[in-house]
Amino acid sequence: MKKTQTSQRGNVPPPITIDRIEAFALTARPSVGPVSSLGMMPVRNGVLVAITSKDGATGWGEVWCNFPPRGNLTRLNLLEDVIAPYILGKTYEHFDLCRKDLETQSARMAIHTGEFGPFKHCIAGIDTAMADLAARTQNVSLAEFLSKTPKTKVPVYASTPNVSKLSEAIGHIVEQGHNGVKLKIGLGLETDLKLMRDVAAITGNRLRILADANQNWSLGAAQETLNALSDFEIGFIEEPLRADAAMEDWAALADAVSIPLAGGENITSMDEFTRFAQEGKLKVVQPDVAKWGGVSGAMEVASLAAAHEATCALHYMGTGLGLAASIHTLAAIGGNGPVELDSNPNPLRTDLGDIDLTVTNGMLGVPAGIGHGFLPDSKALETLSVARFEAS
Numbered sequence: 001m002k003k004t005q006t007s008q009r010g011n012v013p014p015p016i017t018i019d020r021i022e023a024f025a026l027t028a029r030p031s032v033g034p035v036s037s038l039g040m041m042p043v044r045n046g047v048l049v050a051i052t053s054k055d056g057a058t059g060w061g062e063v064w065c066n067f068p069p070r071g072n073l074t075r076l077n078l079l080e081d082v083i084a085p086y087i088l089g090k091t092y093e094h095f096d097l098c099r100k101d102l103e104t105q106s107a108r109m110a111i112h113t114g115e116f117g118p119f120k121h122c123i124a125g126i127d128t129a130m131a132d133l134a135a136r137t138q139n140v141s142l143a144e145f146l147s148k149t150p151k152t153k154v155p156v157y158a159s160t161p162n163v164s165k166l167s168e169a170i171g172h173i174v175e176q177g178h179n180g181v182k183l184k185i186g187l188g189l190e191t192d193l194k195l196m197r198d199v200a201a202i203t204g205n206r207l208r209i210l211a212d213a214n215q216n217w218s219l220g221a222a223q224e225t226l227n228a229l230s231d232f233e234i235g236f237i238e239e240p241l242r243a244d245a246a247m248e249d250w251a252a253l254a255d256a257v258s259i260p261l262a263g264g265e266n267i268t269s270m271d272e273f274t275r276f277a278q279e280g281k282l283k284v285v286q287p288d289v290a291k292w293g294g295v296s297g298a299m300e301v302a303s304l305a306a307a308h309e310a311t312c313a314l315h316y317m318g319t320g321l322g323l324a325a326s327i328h329t330l331a332a333i334g335g336n337g338p339v340e341l342d343s344n345p346n347p348l349r350t351d352l353g354d355i356d357l358t359v360t361n362g363m364l365g366v367p368a369g370i371g372h373g374f375l376p377d378s379k380a381l382e383t384l385s386v387a388r389f390e391a392s
Contacts, residue, residue: 013134013145016098017054017091020392021084024048024376025065025072026319026384028347034160034317037186037216038067044346045072046319046384048376049079049122051129059133059371062322063125064290071118073387079122080389082109087126088391095130096296099123120268120292127294128325132371142325142372146299146332153363154330155338157210159317160184162344163195170202173343179362180208180235180338186216189225196232211259212238215266219249226257236262236284243267250280260284264301265315268292273301277308284337286315290322295329302333313337319348320355324367324374331366339364352384353377 026046033041047063063079065071086105092098102123110119135145143150157180161169173181183199185192199209211234217225222240237259241249243266254261264286267273270293276282285305287298298314305312312333314326317340330339341357341364342349350357353376355367367373 013094013138014055015091015093016095016130016133016137018051018087018089018098019054020052020390021079021088022050022052022390023076023079023084023388024381024385025076025387026348026352026381027072027386028384030345030347032162032344034184034342034344035163036160036184036212037214041066043069044348045069046321046348046352047072047075047079047125048319048321048381049125049129051126051133053133053137055137057133057137059129059131059136060321060374060376061125061127061129061132061294062290062318062325064121064288064318066317075118075122076387076389078115078118080391082106083122083126084389084391092130095134096127098130099127099294099296102126116268121290124288124290124292124294124297127296128289128322128372131295132325136371139370141366141368141370142295142328143331143366146295146329147334149334150328151331151334151366153365154327155336155362156180156341156359156364157182157208157338157362158343159340160212160342160344166195166198167202169343170199170207174203174206177359177361178207180210181343182210182212182238182340184214185211185225186213189228192225193228196229200232208235209233210235210238213240215239215242217241219245219253222253223256226253226259230258234259236260238262238284238286239266247275247279250276250282254281254283262286262313264288265291270297270300270304273304277304277310282310284311284313286313288315289325289329290316290318295325298329299333302335306335311335311337314339316340317342319346320350320352321372321374321376323349324355325372327364327366328372338362348384352380
């Protein structure tokens, strides 16, 4: 058995023996959803996983399942049929050893089935639940468990406003206390230019503009578009190229444009994050606690970013639970990287449990309480669930 590790605070948390696993597939259908060059998100999905230890403590995590529309059921079944049976009854001396164990044990099966993404998403949710459980065992917040000097507030930006009602959406974002907004572009040069001009005119430069192309450009198209947008002082451009594009293309783009390149939601290993930071010249790395690595993976990426003088910003678009975990993780990381705050209606973010989303001058308070501070409301969980399982 591996030697016991300690948290960043220096405490020695007790080993965790997994006694019970529950998971819930959630769905909500708000009137409008995020729209990007990938298409429209017709439903808002979520999978929450709860891990209870032999000592009776429970931690919660979230599994990414935004696409396809019933991707939540795929992940739920994978958790029930493959992952839960493997870790039930096992003891881990430190919370992140569960993730590393699962990554090793699932590697061949992921290759065999081609289900690389779903395996990584499920393992990320398990890791976050284990981190939450470990912090609750210590009776401290997740941010305090991960860091000796966590922040009490983190920077945020409003993500993906409804451009069909642009003035109304931007006005609401400003009223909410935001000072930054991320726009979805990659829809054609003229369309992108018009959106930037319209937002600049509406805001009067009151909002810092960020942009996301969702992997939609070739190297040539990215250079052309970003050079055309250079007058707008864009804070970063997220995923201007495909995540599997050659590192030489990422580096060439970084050298050719003035806008910092960002990426991370579709980078799914530390080896790949290292290549993007070293060879791809990313200036903003964006781990997502629900897509790869969970809390422990995000902490590792943050250390990598610091070593390469890059900013670590938390990517996120899911339920209130994963958002709370992201905020705590960013508070532990420190620095000035923001966390993404979806500006679209989503009951899985606002109605699933208590989370204070009051933004003041672009800052959001870290959720109070032990762990990541979010516990799903039992009635809301029942109402929003379309399937669930329990294993012990």
